[in-house]
Structures are given as C-alpha cells and as structure tokens.
Amino acid sequence: MLRRFKADLHIHTCLSPCAGLDMTPRNILKKADELGLDIIAITDHNSAENVLPTMRIESDILVLPGMEITTSEEAHVIAIFPETEALMQLQERVYSSLPKTSDQRLLYEQVIVNEFDEVEGFNEKVLISATDLDAEELIDLIHTLGGLAIASHVDREVFSILTQLGFIPESLDFDALELSFRTPMDRADMLYGEYRRYPWITSSDAHHLEDIARGRIELIIKKPSFEELRLALKGADGRGLVV
Numbered sequence: 160m161l162r163r164f165k166a167d168l169h170i171h172t173c174l175s176p177c178a179g180l181d182m183t184p185r186n187i188l189k190k191a192d193e194l195g196l197d198i199i200a201i202t203d204h205n206s207a208e209n210v211l212p213t214m215r216i217e218s219d220i221l222v223l224p225g226m227e228i229t230t231s232e233e234a235h236v237i238a239i240f241p242e243t244e245a246l247m248q249l250q251e252r253v254y255s256s257l258p259k260t261s262d263q264r265l266l267y268e269q270v271i272v273n274e275f276d277e278v279e280g281f282n283e284k285v286l287i288s289a290t291d292l293d294a295e296e297l298i299d300l301i302h303t304l305g306g307l308a309i310a311s312h313v314d315r316e317v318f319s320i321l322t323q324l325g326f327i328p329e330s331l332d333f334d335a336l337e338l339s340f341r342t343p344m345d346r347a348d349m350l351y352g353e354y355r356r357y358p359w360i361t362s363s364d365a366h367h368l369e370d371i372a373r374g375r376i377e378l379i380i381k382k383p384s385f386e387e388l389r390l391a392l393k394g395a396d397g398r399g400l401v402v
C-alpha cells in the first residue's frame with residue numbers, strides 16, 4: 160500500500176564550514192522528529208564524515224547517506240546513496256582533488272563528531288572548494304556507484320548548475336532538480352518550466368536547526384527506503400512526490 164512520507168533530502172551538519180556548530184547528528188534528528196519528518200539525507204559539502212555517526216543513532220527517521228559535491232564548474236550537486244560504502248568511494252575520489260587548508264579558523268569550522276555529538280576531530284580539506292570533476296563526470300560517477308544525482312538549488316543565484324552553465328544541457332542525466340523554499344511553484348514553473356523533463360523536489364538546504372524542513376517533499380511510497388525514493392522519482396507504479 161502506498162502512503163505519504165515527509166522527506167528533507169538536503170541537510171548539512173557541523174562538518175560544513177558554513178553550518179551552525181549545533182548541527183550535530185542528535186540535534187538534527189531531534190529537530191527532524193519534532194517536525195514529523197520520516198526521511199532525511201545528510202549532505203555536507205564534499206565530505207561525508209558525519210553521515211555514519213548520524214546513521215548509528217537509533218531513530219524512527221530513515222537517514223540516507225549523501226554529500227553535496229562542488230563540480231569543477233562550481234555547481235553544487237547532491238548525491239544520495241543506498242548505503243555508505245559507495246558514498247565512501249565517492250568521498251575518496253572527491254578528497255583526491257581538494258587542497259588542505261592552512262587556515263586554522265576554517266579548520267575549526269569543519270567539525271567531525273561521533274554519534275554522541277562529541278568532537279572527534281576536524282577536517283583538514285578545504286571543503287568549500289571546487290573538485291576537478293565536471294558535472295557530467297560527477298553524475299556518471301554517482302550513477303556508477305549506485306546513487307542518485309540531484310541538481311542543488313537551481314533557483315539560487317550562486318553555485319547552481321543554471322548560474323554556472325546558463326542552462327542545463329540535455330546530456331546531464333540528473334535524477335531530479337532541487338528548488339529552495341524561496342521560490343513558489345507557480346513562479347518556478349514560469350522560470351524553469353523547460354526543465355520539467357526532470358522531477359522537481361524542494362529541500363531545506365538547512366545549515367541551521369531552525370531551517371530543517373523549511374523545504375521538503377512528501378513521497379508517495381510503500382515505505383521509507385532509498386529504493387522507494389528512486390521509484391518515486393521515476394513515478395513507478397503509482398508512486399510519486401508532492402512538492
């Protein structure tokens with residue numbers, strides 16, 4: 160039987176340098192629970208080191224492993240995987256093209272924690288820099304590893320595939336386009352209607368606890384799982400999503 164489940168598929172933790180330090184796994188899950196979310200994805204910039212700690216916490220919420228990668232064109236792309244092994248492979252590839260930081264202040268803003276919200280260390284890479292993967296290479300790699308590739312916040316004025324390329328080439332095989340909560344759907348239809356060939360989702364892109372679920376979708380699926388999300392994006396067998 161198909162039911163509706165609430166999902167916010169773009170949430171940063173304290174590992175992302177621009178996110179609040181209180182964006183810890185336990186705080187995020189507590190907030191997501193209060194807001195009635197069923198599924199979240201953890202998507203830090205160019206790193207996934209706080210994903211496993213979040214998944215280890217016992218919760219009714221399904222935590223999907225993810226990452227928000229910066230392509231060589233400086234466009235943000237969300238990757239979501241069914242399991243962490245593929246995500247770690249992507250992380251290894253992403254890390255190979257990121258410089259180390261010499262900025263102590265930045266270092267202390269990239270906090271790696273454990274499932275008890277205790278500080279385990281700091282990420283030494285410059286996580287906000289661009290990788291050497293262009294959008295097409297990155298999407299191919301995500302798909303090869305079994306994941307979903309979503310164009311981040313296409314309505315934002317920075318770091319979106321639209322601002323960086325001016326348009327979305329047919330060759331980019333995104334599984335969905337993400338809009339922020341800032342653009343009402345009728346306006347989005349006017350601005351981006353030509354890209355209806357992709358499914359559209361909205362997510363919060365939360366960097367602070369109060370932003371979680373400000374953008375979210377309702378998935379019409381059998382149960383919260385990665386496979387059901389994938390089928391919902393395809394509209395398979397009556398599944399779908401409500402933005």
Ligand SMILES: [Zn+2]
Pocket residue numbers: 227235311312318
């Ligand atoms: Zn982004």
Ligand SMILES: [Zn+2]
Pocket residue numbers: 169171227311364
């Ligand atoms: Zn983001």
